[in-house]
Amino acid sequence: MCTSRTIALSTDVPADPPDLSRPHFVGIGGMAMSGLALICAAQGARVTGSDSDPDAARLAELTTAGCQVSAGHDDPPPADATCVVWSTAISDGNPELAAARAAGIQVIHRAQAMQALAEDRTFLAVSGTHGKSTVTGMITTILAELGEDPTYAIGAALAGDGSSARLGCGPVLVAEADESDRSFLWLHPQIAVITNVTDDHPENYYGIKDHILTHCRFVDGIARDGTLVVNVEDPGAGTVADLVRSTRPDLRVVTVGTAPGDDWRITATRTSGMSTVTVVTAPDGRQLTVSVSVPGRHMAHNAVAAVAAAVAAGTPTRKAVQAISGFAGVRGRLTQRGHQNGVRVIDSFAHHPLEIRADITAARDIARTGGQVIVVYQPRGYNRTRQYAVPMAAELAAADLVLLLDICAPAWEPMPGSGVSSQLIADDGTGEVVSPQDAVSRVASAARPGDIVLVMGSGPVAGQVCAALADPQPARF
Numbered sequence: 001m002c003t004s005r006t007i008a009l010s011t012d013v014p015a016d017p018p019d020l021s022r023p024h025f026v027g028i029g030g031m032a033m034s035g036l037a038l039i040c041a042a043q044g045a046r047v048t049g050s051d052s053d054p055d056a057a058r059l060a061e062l063t064t065a066g067c068q069v070s071a072g073h074d075d076p077p078p079a080d081a082t083c084v085v086w087s088t089a090i091s092d093g094n095p096e097l098a099a100a101r102a103a104g105i106q107v108i109h110r111a112q113a114m115q116a117l118a119e120d121r122t123f124l125a126v127s128g129t130h131g132k133s134t135v136t137g138m139i140t141t142i143l144a145e146l147g148e149d150p151t152y153a154i155g156a157a158l159a160g161d162g163s164s165a166r167l168g169c170g171p172v173l174v175a176e177a178d179e180s181d182r183s184f185l186w187l188h189p190q191i192a193v194i195t196n197v198t199d200d201h202p203e204n205y206y207g208i209k210d211h212i213l214t215h216c217r218f219v220d221g222i223a224r225d226g227t228l229v230v231n232v233e234d235p236g237a238g239t240v241a242d243l244v245r246s247t248r249p250d251l252r253v254v255t256v257g258t259a260p261g262d263d264w265r266i267t268a269t270r271t272s273g274m275s276t277v278t279v280v281t282a283p284d285g286r287q288l289t290v291s292v293s294v295p296g297r298h299m300a301h302n303a304v305a306a307v308a309a310a311v312a313a314g315t316p317t318r319k320a321v322q323a324i325s326g327f328a329g330v331r332g333r334l335t336q337r338g339h340q341n342g343v344r345v346i347d348s349f350a351h352h353p354l355e356i357r358a359d360i361t362a363a364r365d366i367a368r369t370g371g372q373v374i375v376v377y378q379p380r381g382y383n384r385t386r387q388y389a390v391p392m393a394a395e396l397a398a399a400d401l402v403l404l405l406d407i408c409a410p411a412w413e414p415m416p417g418s419g420v421s422s423q424l425i426a427d428d429g430t431g432e433v434v435s436p437q438d439a440v441s442r443v444a445s446a447a448r449p450g451d452i453v454l455v456m457g458s459g460p461v462a463g464q465v466c467a468a469l470a471d472p473q474p475a476r477f
Contacts, residue, residue, distance in 0.1 A: 017116045017119060018108045018116050020116055022081050022083075023084070023085055024077035025047070025048075025050075025110075026073065026084060027050070027051055027086065028049025029055055029062075031155055032110060033110055036110055036114060036117070037067055042065070048067065048069075049062070049067060049068070049069050050069065050071070073094055076099035077096055077099065079103065083107070084100040084105055084106070085110055086110070111183035111184065114175055118189070121151060122190050123187070123191070124174045124189060124190070125175055126139070126192075127176075127178075127184055127195070128194050129236075130195060130200075130354065130355055131196065132178075134294070134299070135306050136155075136174055137156070138306035138324055139309050140154065140174050141326055141328075142307070142315060142320050143315070146320075146323050148168075150168045151172070156349070157330065157331045158329075179201075179214065182204065187221060192219065193305055194229070194237045195301070196231055196234035196237050197215050198236055198352075199211060201384075216244055219240065220247065224250055225250050225251075226252070228241070228244065228252070228253050229309045230255060232255045232259075233257040254312060264305075264308050266280050269300040271362070271365045274295050275291065276294060276295060278291075278304060286317070288321050290321055294327070294333070296361070303327075332348070338471070347463075349456075350457070351384070351456065351457050353392050360395065364452075367452045368450030371452065372446070373400055373452050374400060374446060375455075376443065376465055377404055377405065377425075378408050379422055379457065381410060382415070385407055390428050392425050392428075393426075396425065396431060397430045401446055403431065404431040404434065405422065405436060405439060406433070408460065408462070421433070436461050443469055
């Protein structure tokens with residue numbers, strides 16, 4: 001069942017690039033929206049915005065940058081706003097959007113704002129169902145380490161300095177291309193990366209074929225004579241590469257995989273604690289070793305794709321390989337939050353069966369011999385949980401102990417009828433539904449030296465539990 005929130009690309013499409021001199025952001029406290037607002041402010045724009053529940057640290061950052069943020073969505077945007085920016089997280093009935101349209105103020109999606117910011121830059125966009133934030137962060141790190149000073153917009157915070165966006169002086173803009181609502185179809189990069197294409201976002205897509213065809217449309221939007229870097233080890237992404245070779249013969253398609261014919265051929269991968277080392281044969285035949293301080297075998301393809309994209313943007317190969325070693329991870333993507341008495345607490349954004357599998361596998365590699373993998377998981381979205389409860393339960397079964405929190409639903413997703421809850425996963429044989437307080441006490445009682453505590457999910461409660469477990473006082477491992 002697909003209760004679509006897919007945006008209508010024919011709606012609110014500006015005839016000319018939007019005027020970002022006085023933008024107003026509805027939902028400015030969101031990670032992606034705040035990043036765009038900060039870039040606009042750094043360019044000298046007068047930025048205003050609203051949010052019903054902004055993150056305190058993000059609000060402080062916006063205020064420090066000169067953005068004017070109001071609470072709630074009842075007041076109309078400033079009368080002299082040049083445009084109003086929204087995201088799919090904003091409900092269709094938002095009064096600010098209605099007021100803007102009534103006043104004749106241009107209303108644009110955040111993807112359109114991103115494309116406008118990219119107009120005078122080399123635009124490098126990272127898409128795919130999973131791994132976008134990590135690969136965007138890796139490319140950003142490579143360029144920054146080499147003094148290229150990129151502009152970047154990541155859908156998560158870099159573990160190093162905590163930033164998610166920055167206006168740079170260099171020629172390259174690196175950003176995520178969000179496929180979840182199909183808004184990436186508004187983007188026209190010179191270089192694009194596709195990490196993988198799998199069945200996800202059941203509220204907006206009708207299965208894997210729909211995802212593949214939509215990614216093909218995204219590739220069709222790449223600038224003429226542009227470059228596509230694609231992880232062909234993933235079947236869905238490989239199918240996209242095969243299809244677009246005939247429809248876009250002008251594109252340079254750069255493949256990452258393990259087959260002899262792949263441009264960047266991965267020949268060996270080794271994980272050690274919180275790091276991953278990958279041996280790869282570059283297109284010129286050189287054998288290189290790519291090292292990143294993030295765990296998980298799936299990170300091998302992410303890291304090599306990032307290096308390939310940086311090289312496509314003009315970075316010398318060996319320098320790109322050396323620079324990626326400075327990548328410290330992206331917060332929430334297998335990020336260590338605490339390490340006490342031999343127990344590691346790791347924050348995981350995973351909320352899809354394939355992500356759950358990858359992160360539990362990585363946690364198993366990190367745990368000491370005989371150590372447990374303990375999972376606290378908060379599912380995201382009613383449609384997603386209903387659709388994927390069975391495969392979620394199957395993947396979670398690889399952990400030694402699974403504690404389930406209540407579903408975190410996006411603000412726009414209506415409450416379903418009875419029966420859609422985290423209990424669906426438990427009913428399929430894995431886990432027990434508990435309160436956040438019980439999750440903390442149960443983990444504190446069960447964890448022992450050598451164990452990994454993996455807190456999964458993108459909801460605020462998962463984040464609060466992770467913070468509590470990472471604090472030595474309440475956990476007392």
